[in-house]
Amino acid sequence: MSNILIRQLGKVFGAQSTNSVPALENVDLMIENGEFVTLVGASGCGKSTLLRILAGLEHHTSGQVQCNGTDISGPSADRAMVFQHYSLYPWLNVIDNIKFSRSLKVKRENITSADVEAASGRADALLDLIGLSKFAKAYPNQLSGGMQQRVAIARALMGKPAMLLMDEPFGALDAQTREVMHDLILHIHRIEKTTIVFVTHDVDEAIYLGQRVVLMQPRPGRIHSIYPVPLPTQRDQEMKYSTPFRALKAEILNRIRESSGMVTDQDLLNKLNHTPDLASTEQL
Amino acid sequence: MFTLEFELTKSLSGHSPAPPRPSIWGIAARITRTQYWLFASLGLILPLLAWAWLHNSGWVDPIFLPGPVEVLTRLGSWVTEDDLWGDTMISMYRVIAGFAISAIIALPLGLLIGAFKPVEALLEPLTDFIRYMPAAAFIPLVMLWLGIGESAKISIIFIGTFFQMVLMVAENVRLVPIAQIEAAQTMGATRSEIVQLVLFQSAKPAILDTLRLTMGWAWTYLVVAELVAANSGLGYSILKAQRFLKTDTIFGGIILIGLIGLLMDQAFRWLHRRSFPWLHSES
Numbered sequence: 001m002s003n004i005l006i007r008q009l010g011k012v013f014g015a016q017s018t019n020s021v022p023a024l025e026n027v028d029l030m031i032e033n034g035e036f037v038t039l040v041g042a043s044g045c046g047k048s049t050l051l052r053i054l055a056g057l058e059h060h061t062s063g064q065v066q067c068n069g070t071d072i073s074g075p076s077a078d079r080a081m082v083f084q085h086y087s088l089y090p091w092l093n094v095i096d097n098i099k100f101s102r103s104l105k106v107k108r109e110n111i112t113s114a115d116v117e118a119a120s121g122r123a124d125a126l127l128d129l130i131g132l133s134k135f136a137k138a139y140p141n142q143l144s145g146g147m148q149q150r151v152a153i154a155r156a157l158m159g160k161p162a163m164l165l166m167d168e169p170f171g172a173l174d175a176q177t178r179e180v181m182h183d184l185i186l187h188i189h190r191i192e193k194t195t196i197v198f199v200t201h202d203v204d205e206a207i208y209l210g211q212r213v214v215l216m217q218p219r220p221g222r223i224h225s226i227y228p229v230p231l232p233t234q235r236d237q238e239m240k241y242s243t244p245f246r247a248l249k250a251e252i253l254n255r256i257r258e259s260s261g262m263v264t265d266q267d268l269l270n271k272l273n274h275t276p277d278l279a280s281t282e283q284l
Numbered sequence: 285m286f287t288l289e290f291e292l293t294k295s296l297s298g299h300s301p302a303p304p305r306p307s308i309w310g311i312a313a314r315i316t317r318t319q320y321w322l323f324a325s326l327g328l329i330l331p332l333l334a335w336a337w338l339h340n341s342g343w344v345d346p347i348f349l350p351g352p353v354e355v356l357t358r359l360g361s362w363v364t365e366d367d368l369w370g371d372t373m374i375s376m377y378r379v380i381a382g383f384a385i386s387a388i389i390a391l392p393l394g395l396l397i398g399a400f401k402p403v404e405a406l407l408e409p410l411t412d413f414i415r416y417m418p419a420a421a422f423i424p425l426v427m428l429w430l431g432i433g434e435s436a437k438i439s440i441i442f443i444g445t446f447f448q449m450v451l452m453v454a455e456n457v458r459l460v461p462i463a464q465i466e467a468a469q470t471m472g473a474t475r476s477e478i479v480q481l482v483l484f485q486s487a488k489p490a491i492l493d494t495l496r497l498t499m500g501w502a503w504t505y506l507v508v509a510e511l512v513a514a515n516s517g518l519g520y521s522i523l524k525a526q527r528f529l530k531t532d533t534i535f536g537g538i539i540l541i542g543l544i545g546l547l548m549d550q551a552f553r554w555l556h557r558r559s560f561p562w563l564h565s566e567s
Binding site for chain 2: 158
């Protein structure tokens with residue numbers, strides 16, 4: 001059974017105005033339950049817009065997008081999102097940030113103390129999972145960027161969403177921290193069995209994490225091709241140096257370079273490759 | 285000032301040769317707490333000395349410029365002979381009442397303007413328009429509508445603060461990071477939950493700062509408010525003193541209003557530190 005069904009999806013920004021911008025056109029994609037799909041592409045390819053449509057934070061202007069057979073018309077607790085930054089609540093400590101979705105429910109419904117205990121158990125388990133048990137009472141501004149993103153992930157998982165939507169969640173982190181986060185999110189995917197849709201502009205990241213990599217291209221945003229990743233489900237950092245990994249990376253990078261259409265960038269590259277050595281001209 | 289810096293560096297570095305300290309005069313350079321308080325007291329004492337010196341020089345008629353001692357003596361006699369305590373209390377009552385009524389209405393209204401675009405379109409241009417009208421110009425209208433009682437004076441302070449406050453609270457709410465709002469949406473929060481649990485909570489520190497600033501403005505409208513048929517209060521005493529050329533009372537009243545304002549400002553800052561520990565607890 002397919003979890004997400006996207007058919008002939010289109011999105012035009014400013015549809016009513018004269019200078020409307022097509023952001024997505026004819027997007028067809030199916031995502032299975034429990035799958036880990038990464039979206040990658042040059043800037044302006046609509047990958048974030050597509051993710052935000054799945055989250056219900058943007059509305060599509062044509063076509064169809066369904067989650068478990070029902071049309072997506074707005075945000076839902078079933079499709080939790082992790083943002084690049086600034087999404088934690090600075091006035092709540094780590095454990096209360098994680099329990100935020102729970103606090104909404106407690107206010108709304110008559111929750112028994114057993115339920116609250118079960119929820120606390122899950123919050124503590126998630127805190128342990130992200131390795132921040134010692135920081136339960138710390139405030140977000142006392143944590144490093146990587147630790148903050150770990151809390152954001154735990155908070156998104158708290159309500160047991162069917163899907164986890166991640167919008168360049170590690171884009172602001174340094175390379176070493178990012179590697180740790182990659183293995184953490186793969187571990188979470190194994191044990192929580194959540195469907196994950198992950199947007200990134202980092203091709204390494206897209207291949208290392210994804211079971212399938214969806215390559216998108218800009219003007220207007222559309223799917224170029226979908227690559228199944230020829231790596232075992234259980235990933236480790238060494239695989240980044242394997243031949244299938246490097247071949248897929250080269251292929252995707254080439255397609256991105258072709259599709260980006262950045263004429264000025266291309267001109268610059270050509271110029272750099274053909275300029276005589278400045279140091280030698282100096283001496284003439 | 286430069287010798288002062290030199291003295292401080294010398295006394296702090298002690299006997300052993302210490303590595304050179306960065307100058308405190310660099311752009312955005314840091315200074316120690318002691319240095320901060322030193323400059324702060326200089327900033328207060330120098331004008332006081334200048335005032336005393338100008339008074340004693342005899343260049344200005346003491347009728348127009350009483351000295352610090354005369355003003356202090358007058359404040360003393362104000363306590364014993366006239367009712368300084370009563371004047372202060374009634375003025376504080378007027379300022380706080382006008383300010384509180386402003387806040388009670390401006391807070392929810394600002395929250396709604398900041399949260400919902402249609403409310404913003406409905407109310408913000410109107411508020412923007414009214415806030416440029418001078419509060420003093422409303423005195424005749426207020427007297428016609430409300431008479432000359434306390435409500436009239438409180439209304440003037442209300443008019444002076446409310447419209448600014450609404451716009452500032454709305455702006456505080458608009459500056460809440462969009463990711464905080466969208467995260468709540470994808471965790472299933474309803475609209476009212478987002479307003480209460482995200483927008484208000486997130487904007488609270490900025491809103492308290494807005495209240496601190498507008499409280500200062502409320503005090504500046506005190507004299508205007510006490511133009512309305514008052515027979516007590518600090519602003520009224522200043523106005524009355526003008527008629528009898530009692531400049532020492534004018535000086536005393538102005539300084540007292542400044543001091544009360546400073547104290548309230550500090551109280552707000554203290555409340556800010558108390559209420560929002562996460563903002564003041566850097567790792």
